[in-house]
Amino acid sequence: MKFSLFSVVVLLMIACGTAKSDGNPEETIAQGKEVVCFVYHRFGDDRFASTNVSIDHFKAHLQYLKDHNYQVLTFAEAIQYLKGDGPAQKTAVITIDDGYKSFFENGLPVLREYGFPASLYINTETVGGSDYMTWAQIKQTKDAGIEIGNHTHSHAYFLNQPASSRYKNFEAELQKSQDLIKEQLGEAPVTFAYPYGELDAKMKAIVSEYFEAAAAQNSGVIGASTDLMRCPRFPMSEYYSDPKKFAEKARMHVPEVTVDQKSFMLPAGQETPSLKVTFHNDDLQLDQLQCFVQGGDCAISRDGNKVSVKSETSIANRRRTLYTLTVPDKSGNWYWYSHLWINPEVN
Known part of the structure; x- marks a missing residue:
């Protein structure tokens, strides 16, 4: 029906x-x-x-x-x-x-x-x-x-x-x-x-x-x-x-990316999960990439256009936590990507 x-x-x-x-x-x-x-x-x-x-x-x-x-x-x-x-x-x-x-x-x-x-x-x-x-x-x-x-x-x-x-x-x-x-x-x-x-x-x-x-x-x-x-x-x-x-x-733009996480669910046993993002835009200035984590600090590692980010502190005590990445291109335009982690064990 x-x-x-x-x-x-x-x-x-x-x-x-x-x-x-x-x-x-x-x-x-x-x-x-x-x-x-x-x-x-x-x-x-x-x-x-x-x-x-x-x-x-x-x-x-x-x-x-x-x-x-x-x-x-x-x-x-x-x-x-x-x-x-x-x-x-x-x-x-x-x-x-x-x-x-x-x-x-x-x-x-x-x-x-x-x-x-x-x-x-x-x-x-x-x-x-x-x-x-x-x-x-x-x-x-x-x-x-x-x-x-x-x-x-x-x-x-x-x-x-x-x-x-x-x-x-x-x-x-x-x-x-x-x-x-x-x-x-x-x-x-x-x-x-x-x-x-x-x-x-x-x-x-x-x-x-x-x-x-x-x-x-x-x-x-x-x-x-x-x-x-x-x-x-x-x-x-x-x-x-x-x-x-x-x-x-x-004024934000959407980057062309592929990510290793298709799910929003916090992986079992991981309190500081990593998010791996591959950027496909040619003109992004990835050396200026910024990462933000709700309620804590973010650690960034990069290999070319491949970026890995993770919270420096546990997010297991939060029901919903955003990892947010922002990066400019060579013309000064900014791009925004975020990933939501959900932990249903937290009410």
Whole structure:
């Protein structure tokens, strides 16, 4: 059933249909095209600094995109742009997770002011809850040009569930949310965002059966070397949303890389895992490469275009830890790549 539903949605929503990602993004994304994607949660809600952005900062973000002639698309539109044969142009995507009321009350009016679209990912179980948008508000949001995406039903920590039931539960929640959103809004989503940015290989495979693309929460830029089933997004909150920091991230590029780690899962018994990255861009100044590890320092070793990085202290006591690499090219442009380690043993 899910394949026939998916086919109907694609025919309704995408005039020029494309095949879903097969895990080999090099065959689907046009070389030279990039999309910088940002993720927000709350707007003008000072109770939750870790997930909130001030309205002044949000306006500054959108003003920067306007002033610098960015094409602002929904996530679904951006995937079609990446796959299409049109010319490359500066492209940005605004995504919002969870469907908090503060987006409807404070964030959506700003988007309307600038005439920009966005993509809203809702966990359908909480719709109408005390701090969440109602279905009527979500319908108004959709009518305002905002894409509505799937964020599962319960927004659970699926990696905490035993493997014997995890994948059945995960797929059941995807289907339940698809059905509820279609029932309420007339269309089922074609894109997805992982709760907490957490996934494993089997979860990603299930997502690929339902959606054109999926958003994770490791930072970075979407491009030719990106797996469309775990697209990176830059987080925007009061810790990261200073307009200067936003502008720096909006100007970032995606390096052409291959990595030795296909999984986000922290390898068993490894408290300071190594990440080996091979860079394929000819003009990168790898002698100026910088590495950042959340909560600690990073050790770097390099052999030509092959780089190995690792935390100098244990990351085993953190549930999610980012390794982030930045490097300039000879023209002064900066490139960003990050890898997320997840340790489900930490609650």
